[in-house]
Amino acid sequence: MKYKILCCFLLLGILSISLPAAAQNRHTVSGYVKDQSNGEGLIGVSVYVREASTGVVTNAYGFYSITLPAGSYTLVFSYIGFQKVTKSISLDADKTESIEMTTESNELQEVTVSTQKEDENVRSIEMSVNKVEMKTIRKMPALLGEVDLIRSIQLLPGVTSVGEGASGFNVRGGDISQNLVLLDEAPVYNSSHLFGFFSVFNPDAVKDVKLIKGGIPAQYGGRISSILDVRMKEGNSKKREINGGIGTIFSRLTYEQPFAKGKGSFIVAGRRSYIDILAKPFLNSDLKDSRFYFYDLTAKVNYQLGNKDTFYASGYFGKDVFGGGDFGFGWGNATATARWNHIFSNKLFMNLTGFYSNYDYSLGQNQNDPSAKDRFDWKSKIISKSIKPDFTFYITPNNQLTFGGQYIYYDTRPGKATAVSEGENTDISLDPRYADESALYVGNEQKFSDRISLQYGIRYSYFRSLGPGTEYQYAEISKGQRKRPVFPGNRYEKGDVIKNYGNWEPRASLNIGLTSSTSIKASYNRTAQYLHLLSNTAASSPLDVWTLSSVNIRPEKADQVALGWFQNFKDNTYEASIEVYYKKLYNQIDYVPGSDLLLNRFVAGDLLFGKGRAYGAEFYVKKNKGKLTGWVSYTLSRTERLVETVSNNEWFPARFDKPHNFTSVAIYDLNKKWSLSANFTITSGTPATFPTNRYEWGGWPIANNYNGSRNNNRIPAYHRLDLAATLKAKRKLFKSGEGEWVLSVYNVYNRRNPFSVYTRSNEDTPLKTEAIRYAVIGSFIPAITYNFKF
Numbered sequence: 081m082k083y084k085i086l087c088c089f090l091l092l093g094i095l096s097i098s099l100p101a102a103a104q105n106r107h108t109v110s111g112y113v114k115d116q117s118n119g120e121g122l123i124g125v126s127v128y129v130r131e132a133s134t135g136v137v138t139n140a141y142g143f144y145s146i147t148l149p150a151g152s153y154t155l156v157f158s159y160i161g162f163q164k165v166t167k168s169i170s171l172d173a174d175k176t177e178s179i180e181m182t183t184e185s186n187e188l189q190e191v192t193v194s195t196q197k198e199d200e201n202v203r204s205i206e207m208s209v210n211k212v213e214m215k216t217i218r219k220m221p222a223l224l225g226e227v228d229l230i231r232s233i234q235l236l237p238g239v240t241s242v243g244e245g246a247s248g249f250n251v252r253g254g255d256i257s258q259n260l261v262l263l264d265e266a267p268v269y270n271s272s273h274l275f276g277f278f279s280v281f282n283p284d285a286v287k288d289v290k291l292i293k294g295g296i297p298a299q300y301g302g303r304i305s306s307i308l309d310v311r312m313k314e315g316n317s318k319k320r321e322i323n324g325g326i327g328t329i330f331s332r333l334t335y336e337q338p339f340a341k342g343k344g345s346f347i348v349a350g351r352r353s354y355i356d357i358l359a360k361p362f363l364n365s366d367l368k369d370s371r372f373y374f375y376d377l378t379a380k381v382n383y384q385l386g387n388k389d390t391f392y393a394s395g396y397f398g399k400d401v402f403g404g405g406d407f408g409f410g411w412g413n414a415t416a417t418a419r420w421n422h423i424f425s426n427k428l429f430m431n432l433t434g435f436y437s438n439y440d441y442s443l444g445q446n447q448n449d450p451s452a453k454d455r456f457d458w459k460s461k462i463i464s465k466s467i468k469p470d471f472t473f474y475i476t477p478n479n480q481l482t483f484g485g486q487y488i489y490y491d492t493r494p495g496k497a498t499a500v501s502e503g504e505n506t507d508i509s510l511d512p513r514y515a516d517e518s519a520l521y522v523g524n525e526q527k528f529s530d531r532i533s534l535q536y537g538i539r540y541s542y543f544r545s546l547g548p549g550t551e552y553q554y555a556e557i558s559k560g561q562r563k564r565p566v567f568p569g570n571r572y573e574k575g576d577v578i579k580n581y582g583n584w585e586p587r588a589s590l591n592i593g594l595t596s597s598t599s600i601k602a603s604y605n606r607t608a609q610y611l612h613l614l615s616n617t618a619a620s621s622p623l624d625v626w627t628l629s630s631v632n633i634r635p636e637k638a639d640q641v642a643l644g645w646f647q648n649f650k651d652n653t654y655e656a657s658i659e660v661y662y663k664k665l666y667n668q669i670d671y672v673p674g675s676d677l678l679l680n681r682f683v684a685g686d687l688l689f690g691k692g693r694a695y696g697a698e699f700y701v702k703k704n705k706g707k708l709t710g711w712v713s714y715t716l717s718r719t720e721r722l723v724e725t726v727s728n729n730e731w732f733p734a735r736f737d738k739p740h741n742f743t744s745v746a747i748y749d750l751n752k753k754w755s756l757s758a759n760f761t762i763t764s765g766t767p768a769t770f771p772t773n774r775y776e777w778g779g780w781p782i783a784n785n786y787n788g789s790r791n792n793n794r795i796p797a798y799h800r801l802d803l804a805a806t807l808k809a810k811r812k813l814f815k816s817g818e819g820e821w822v823l824s825v826y827n828v829y830n831r832r833n834p835f836s837v838y839t840r841s842n843e844d845t846p847l848k849t850e851a852i853r854y855a856v857i858g859s860f861i862p863a864i865t866y867n868f869k870f
């Protein structure tokens with residue numbers, strides 16, 4: 081009932097603005113804002129109307145629309161790093177005004193940490209949102225000199241990782257599977273290359289990066305912690321452009337070109353690591369056939385069909401390959417996205433998206449040798465297909481309506497596996513599982529005055545587990561222990577609905593401007609997640625199992641509230657914010673002792689369910705202008721879980737709980753040739769379960785945790801300093817291009833940060849117990865990279 085009331089209020093709010101607006105003599109000016117150098121649409125450009133003291137920002141495609149009473153107006157287009165554009169118009173009828181903006185000629189203005197309007201952080205309704213420009217990410221120190229998007233966002237407040245070599249990232253108390261990672265609106269299920277050291281995103285092909293940690297708008301769904309929205313470049317529509325880099329561990333090449341007289345353009349970007357090639361001469365005979373490399377290919381094309389229609393198609397394909405001799409292991413992502421932008425009127429904008437996403441991995445021995453007497457072959461994948469119409473209706477400059485829907489079809493293959501022993505073949509495959517997810521949403525952003533704005537909306541998601549398949553009931557033998565399947569199971573045929581779930585997901589955000597440079601914001605969102613990642617290891621691995629909600633696995637849900645203070649100083653040179661948040665999580669998955677998650681058709685019997693809570697405060701100060709730019713952030717937080725029978729039925733820290741997290745980024749433009757940068761981070765160590773006592777049996781010590789507490793201690797704190805210097809090359813490349821050398825040192829002072837700590841008996845004195853520190857990176861790592869563009 082409360083959600084029906086919320087919908088009624090939503091509709092009444094829309095009508096209260098739209099009906100008076102329709103009664104007046106009003107006209108609309110709309111159009112696209114693009115980068116003059118390459119024709120790319122600019123996201124988040126401020127379009128301000130001086131005479132009306134109001135304005136809007138461009139959407140993800142650079143489109144804007146403002147409806148005003150008839151009259152003469154001055155439009156001011158502003159965007160950090162670009163020259164302001166002033167346009168005078170006489171609005172006596174609906175008009176289209178598309179413009180191109182040029183970058184600032186002042187070198188210092190190119191060094192900014194965001195590309196948004198200068199006071200966006202104060203005036204925008206958005207909170208718990210971080211945007212980092214690729215130009216900034218490229219200047220930051222990086223592992224082996226290679227720019228990486230995922231490692232860069234881990235320097236933002238509220239974002240952590242369990243350690244070096246761990247895949248993904250954690251946001252405000254969520255595990256890595258609770259982040260929706262989008263590449264041109266297609267989900268990426270594993271965002272890591274090389275076990276987490278690099279991400280799948282080629283920096284040369286990325287246009288915009290946006291991380292949403294709270295106040296999630298209604299058009300997003302499917303995950304309960306965060307949205308990482310990565311947008312690819314469309315390709316240079318002005319001229320041919322080639323850029324790339326030659327680095328210590330891999331090289332990359334990107335090609336962009338217009339076609340059809342500038343109506344269309346495309347971009348193709350590729351990367352390939354070659355550490356296996358460099359290491360081959362140094363490998364002995366046992367390792368001479370070793371394979372360890374990754375590669376990816378990213379492509380996008382766009383074509384303007386007319387003044388009102390633009391078509392986009394993009395795709396990604398990447399693979400990691402490891403192995404040697406008769407053993408092989410690999411994983412990869414493949415995505416394809418098609419989008420159609422259509423302007424129904426100068427007030428109504430549509431983006432229709434269809435995507436295909438496939439994550440697969442394989443593991444085997446003698447996979448390609450059918451004559452081998454002993455073989456093992458295991459393949460797994462998750463495929464999702466979707467269609468999503470999304471509409472934006474620009475009612476007035478103070479009222480913007482978003483509505484639409486989405487349909488996703490899931491096809492999961494948890495394991496197609498065969499084992500051959502002494503020539504005898506055994507099929508241990510698991511049955512495929514199918515499901516679909518539908519959603520409808522509506523949201524409204526409403527400005528009540530120059531100082532008060534509200535964004536509110538609701539999403540309804542509906543999930544169905546579909547046949548064919550077999551579902552089992554489970555009998556509990558002892559609490560907290562493996563449950564026994566009850567035979568026979570219930571068999572469902574193709575087209576049958578095995579189980580369905582529906583969830584209302586209300587969202588709201590409020591901005592109250594206290595002064596022209598200060599505001600307070602508040603937000604609430606409920607989110608639901610029907611797809612789960614099963615992992616009982618210290619860090620996620622590519623072999624972890626994605627599974628769907630079912631009879632025995634309920635959807636995960638979360639409620640989050642946040643409150644923030646935002647202020648800018650010295651003409652927006654500095655910005656500061658403090659945000660506090662509290663998140664409750666439901667139906668969180670845990671595991672029985674000795675759980676078996678791989679190729680287990682009764683895996684639901686090995687699962688436990690509980691709840692979680694996460695709360696904290698994020699402090700953030702950023703400098704946007706001048707020779708020295710960067711930011712400092714500190715997060716004070718806790719992340720806990722409560723699962724019946726685990727840790728004496730008491731709250732315990734989650735594996736990725738880090739109470740203290742301090743990071744800083746500094747970029748200094750020394751002169752036109754040299755740029756210097758530094759990153760520093762220090763965080764609490766992650767929790768671990770250590771023995772509380774021991775007893776001896778037969779002259780050997782046996783560790784014991786007498787009270788069964790989970791994560792009862794912490795490994796030592798993590799801290800690291802990275803440095804980098806960028807030198808613009810004197811000579812032009814091929815007499816027309818430009819190049820730069822990037823010198824970097826990762827882990828400057830040689831810190832052996834522990835990934836884990838475990839205990840064991842001393843080899844010489846068995847009764848003596850010792851703690852062993854395991855570090856993934858144990859020394860400083862220098863690197864040099866040459867980047868070019870022509």
